[in-house]
Amino acid sequence: MLVFAVYPLASSFLYSLYSWNGLARGGFAGLGNFKQVLLQEPFSSWTYRAFTHNVVVFLSLMVVQNGLAFLIGFALLKGMPGHRFHQVAVFLPVVLSTVIVGFLWKLFLNPIFGAVNQALIAIGLAGWAQPWLGQPQTALASLIAVNTWHWVGFPALVFLAGMQRIPREVLEAARLDGAGDLALMRRVIWPLVAPSATIAFVLLFIGSFNWFELPYIMAGLDGSPGGATDVLGLYFYRTAFGAVSSGLQDFGRGSALAVLMFLFIAAVASIWVRMLRRREIEI
Amino acid sequence: MRGSMLTKLGAGALAGLLLASAASAGELSFWTWRQEDKGQYQQLFQDFNKTSPDVRIGFEAFEPQSYQTVLSTALAAGKGPDVIHVRAYGGLEQFAKAGYLAALDPASTPELANFTPSALGSSSLRSDQRVYAIPFASQTLGILINTEVLEKANLKEAATWDDFLKLAKALKDKGVIPLANGTATAFMAEILTQTMTASFLGPDFPSEIAAGKATFEDPRYAAALQHLIELKDYFPPGFTGIDYPTSQQLFLSGRAAMLVGGSFEIANFRRQNPNLKIDFVAPPAPSATAPRLVSLFYDGGYAVNAKTGNREDALKLVRFMGTKGFGDRFSALLGNISPIKGVAIQDPLLAKVASLNQTSVPYITLVYFRYQDPTGSTLLQGAVQKMMAGQVTPADVGKELTAGIATYYEPFKKK
Numbered sequence: 001m002l003v004f005a006v007y008p009l010a011s012s013f014l015y016s017l018y019s020w021n022g023l024a025r026g027g028f029a030g031l032g033n034f035k036q037v038l039l040q041e042p043f044s045s046w047t048y049r050a051f052t053h054n055v056v057v058f059l060s061l062m063v064v065q066n067g068l069a070f071l072i073g074f075a076l077l078k079g080m081p082g083h084r085f086h087q088v089a090v091f092l093p094v095v096l097s098t099v100i101v102g103f104l105w106k107l108f109l110n111p112i113f114g115a116v117n118q119a120l121i122a123i124g125l126a127g128w129a130q131p132w133l134g135q136p137q138t139a140l141a142s143l144i145a146v147n148t149w150h151w152v153g154f155p156a157l158v159f160l161a162g163m164q165r166i167p168r169e170v171l172e173a174a175r176l177d178g179a180g181d182l183a184l185m186r187r188v189i190w191p192l193v194a195p196s197a198t199i200a201f202v203l204l205f206i207g208s209f210n211w212f213e214l215p216y217i218m219a220g221l222d223g224s225p226g227g228a229t230d231v232l233g234l235y236f237y238r239t240a241f242g243a244v245s246s247g248l249q250d251f252g253r254g255s256a257l258a259v260l261m262f263l264f265i266a267a268v269a270s271i272w273v274r275m276l277r278r279r280e281i282e283i
Numbered sequence: 284m285r286g287s288m289l290t291k292l293g294a295g296a297l298a299g300l301l302l303a304s305a306a307s308a309g310e311l312s313f314w315t316w317r318q319e320d321k322g323q324y325q326q327l328f329q330d331f332n333k334t335s336p337d338v339r340i341g342f343e344a345f346e347p348q349s350y351q352t353v354l355s356t357a358l359a360a361g362k363g364p365d366v367i368h369v370r371a372y373g374g375l376e377q378f379a380k381a382g383y384l385a386a387l388d389p390a391s392t393p394e395l396a397n398f399t400p401s402a403l404g405s406s407s408l409r410s411d412q413r414v415y416a417i418p419f420a421s422q423t424l425g426i427l428i429n430t431e432v433l434e435k436a437n438l439k440e441a442a443t444w445d446d447f448l449k450l451a452k453a454l455k456d457k458g459v460i461p462l463a464n465g466t467a468t469a470f471m472a473e474i475l476t477q478t479m480t481a482s483f484l485g486p487d488f489p490s491e492i493a494a495g496k497a498t499f500e501d502p503r504y505a506a507a508l509q510h511l512i513e514l515k516d517y518f519p520p521g522f523t524g525i526d527y528p529t530s531q532q533l534f535l536s537g538r539a540a541m542l543v544g545g546s547f548e549i550a551n552f553r554r555q556n557p558n559l560k561i562d563f564v565a566p567p568a569p570s571a572t573a574p575r576l577v578s579l580f581y582d583g584g585y586a587v588n589a590k591t592g593n594r595e596d597a598l599k600l601v602r603f604m605g606t607k608g609f610g611d612r613f614s615a616l617l618g619n620i621s622p623i624k625g626v627a628i629q630d631p632l633l634a635k636v637a638s639l640n641q642t643s644v645p646y647i648t649l650v651y652f653r654y655q656d657p658t659g660s661t662l663l664q665g666a667v668q669k670m671m672a673g674q675v676t677p678a679d680v681g682k683e684l685t686a687g688i689a690t691y692y693e694p695f696k697k698k
Binding site: 021041042043109117131132134220221241242244246248250 | 348524662
């Protein structure tokens with residue numbers, strides 16, 4: 001615990017209190033690095049922009065990824081035709097590396113050679129063909145869609161496992177009482193899979209605010225275009241370690257960002273877990 | 284998404300430590316980000332061994348994106364190679380300032396006399412004006428032309444802006460993409476901007492900026508940026524989503540006739556397609572009487588690790604890298620222009636690039652504003668991407684650039 005958690009966190013906090021020349025520590029800077037990332041332009045605007053994007057990513061994935069995962073879990077529970085195949089199919093992307101997924105989807109979304117635009121043109125929807133990753137209005141949404149494709153299988157199986165733990169007689173009793181699929185989902189399954197939801201929600205929250213690999217591979221370290229896909233993970237990395245073609249290394253400011261990210265994620269996640277636990281029902 | 288970023292960083296740091304070499308006398312380690320040049324460097328090291336046969340040099344290359352991180356981690360741990368391939372300007376300064384590089388002076392390194400002051404400036408620390416690396420290549424920004432495509436279309440390169448637009452339109456009418464560039468890769472958006480605005484800004488604008496006599500809010504800057512917007516119709520469809528590798532492939536495959544880029548592409552393109560017929564020209568001028576200006580910068584240099592255990596041999600190698608003989612071989616083998624005075628460049632296209640350098644201006648954001656955060660490059664790249672996506676105006680770009688740099692650059696604060 002000391003080696004793997006306390007020491008790295010304590011040293012990050014310590015680093016954030018100093019000014020740095022690359023990785024060489026300079027003088028004591030107090031809270032100067034925090035002041036820079038939170039209050040000094042343009043760094044503060046970049047911090048808030050990245051944070052806002054993380055919030056958008058989290059909320060979007062909560063609705064799209066976890067919502068879809070719940071529906072998939074329910075469909076698999078009901079034993080839809082070919083459910084065994086679908087169970088494997090939906091989980092298959094999860095085992096792929098993010099590097100592969102990001103690279104493949106970057107190719108698929110290429111404006112000229114990409115399969116997405118080619119398919120749209122082939123079915124007569126040429127007007128819908130877009131530079132998906134090159135427009136501020138579609139770039140982040142594209143990354144969210146790819147993330148959903150990649151990860152939806154994981155919460156789907158978590159929800160399915162939770163649903164399978166519900167005693168069959170509970171579901172049958174609800175059916176006998178005349179509950180349709182929608183009522184069954186809302187009034188019986190949803191409250192009873194609360195422990196699974198807690199896991200899926202908290203992991204998504206942590207993942208959303210640590211988002212790095214996918215935007216890095218698909219949009220670059222700068223969060224192109226024009227910062228439209230910039231998130232805290234990218235901003236931290238290029239602040240601390242520099243970007244070859246644009247920025248310099250600043251371990252002090254980078255550490256300040258890392259400390260703020262950690263405090264935010266730890267505080268919100270722990271409060272939220274407590275809240276989610278309260279609605280869990282023992283079966 | 285669940286994979287941890289910290290794991291990556293830790294792995295990078297560990298790799299740096301593990302790979303850090305402990306050289307002994309007669310053995311040198313050389314680190315670079317240019318894996319593709321390994322064979323050529325081995326030949327250059329063989330040349331070195333003709334006069335220093337007792338020194339063995341180990342070549343170690345790292346992925347370019349993570350090179351600075353791996354290198355700085357190793358140097359911070361007191362390890363790292365004996366001789367280091369370092370980037371120029373701000374990229375060098377962060378290592379020199381931290382004391383990781385040994386200063387070179389005319390007494391220890393007489394070969395410094397083989398370089399121009401601007402070349403040495405790219406490898407100097409601004410605070411002490413001392414040189415910390417032997418510059419290895421100059422790079423020129425201009426327009427690469429796939430001459431076969433132009434010949435097939437029965438068209439010729441254009442010297443003025445109006446003719447350039449006519450050429451672009453004629454190419455487009457014939458079904459050829461005039462310019463392969465996109466703006467999805469941030470640094471290529473910056474290169475496009477620097478290259479195509481240089482002739483409009485004129486030869487004096489960079490020095491006015493450097494002296495603080497002008498800012499990027501100058502109407503000349505907004506007017507120059509406006510010309511980039513005029514090119515929108517001549518980029519590939521969906522150009523805001525076209526990244527650097529796609530631009531390169533469009534040019535290489537002949538689907539696009541021209542690419543706004545650097546002389547560093549020449550060797551790379553020839554490696555990929557030895558039959559490619561390629562030309563390199565200066566960007567068009569505003570009028571027939573105005574000069575066509577290419578943009579010039581130095582790519583980096585060879586430095587001695589301040590903590591090397593084998594300083595004598597390391598310096599010997601770096602001194603060798605500053606000789607005309609090395610420069611001649613470097614240019615011939617690597618297809619880049621060595622900045623060493625009097626270097627003989629055999630390749631006609633490289634010789635042409637070298638002659639274009641006579642009418643050059645500095646790559647403004649790299650040469651003057653890559654030393655402090657927010658760098659000019661960071662600011663410009665994002666702002667131009669937004670401008671090309673129609674989100675902001677050229678005047679907004681100038682304003683954002685000036686305001687960002689003004690946070691540390693005194694002359695801009697007063698304007």
